[in-house]
Amino acid sequence: GQNIDQPTEMTATEGAIVQINCTYQTSGFNGLFWYQQHAGEAPTFLSYNVLDGLEEKGRFSSFLSRSKGYSYLLLKELQMKDSASYLCAVSPSGGSYIPTFGRGTSLIVHP
Amino acid sequence: DTAVSQTPKYLVTQMGNDKSIKCEQNLGHDTMYWYKQDSKKFLKIMFSYNNKELIINETVPNRFSPKSPDKAHLNLHINSLELGDSAVYFCASSQAGTNTGELFFGEGSRLTVL
Numbered sequence: 001g002q003n004i005d006q007p008t009e010m011t012a013t014e015g016a017i018v019q020i021n022c023t024y025q026t027s028g029f030n031g032l033f034w035y036q037q038h039a040g041e042a043p044t045f046l047s048y049n050v051l052d053g054l055e056e057k058g059r060f061s062s063f064l065s066r067s068k069g070y071s072y073l074l075l076k077e078l079q080m081k082d083s084a085s086y087l088c089a090v091s092p093s094g095g096s097y098i099p100t101f102g103r104g105t106s107l108i109v110h111p
Numbered sequence: 112d113t114a115v116s117q118t119p120k121y122l123v124t125q126m127g128n129d130k131s132i133k134c135e136q137n138l139g140h141d142t143m144y145w146y147k148q149d150s151k152k153f154l155k156i157m158f159s160y161n162n163k164e165l166i167i168n169e170t171v172p173n174r175f176s177p178k179s180p181d182k183a184h185l186n187l188h189i190n191s192l193e194l195g196d197s198a199v200y201f202c203a204s205s206q207a208g209t210n211t212g213e214l215f216f217g218e219g220s221r222l223t224v225l
Binding site: 033035037041042043044045048085087098099100101103104106 | 144146151152153154155156159166201213214215216217218219
């Protein structure tokens, strides 16, 4: 089975940097995803990590440490529109590859 | 053009009724999914289906059944609706057989059971 843990809620100030952590336990690992979900909308893909290290994509970066079962999503130069839920999802190995999602972190960006 | 589309977007119905939610994707993907998102925003896999294999989350009641007329469609049929079935149901698709493919989600169908 899989167990994914991330903080329920975070707040940050516009223009600041915020780091959203995700820890996971899985019997097999084949990659970790981050998705963004605005209220009332569908989740949209942000990043995918399968190897250790940092992947940078504009204002968003995602880090993975497989040995520690740990990932974080780093958001720089926060904007009000970044207020959303951020979902960590792990894809298992061994067949189905179906991503299992954590409960999501609700990020509130205030002026 | 919408990549993954679901209908209806909103559905309000009485306990005990049977209802269906339709999903279509025009991305040419071979794998489609149904996820359920409850009031606490937890997104749980219900089914995964490609043209070869149906994978069912064992915790899903057998009142829920996926039906796929072709690889571009995966509909969700629910029998004998219960109050606890109220949730947002998301359809998604991805490239078959690879975990490197991201999931493309539909806009969701909000089901309310009274």
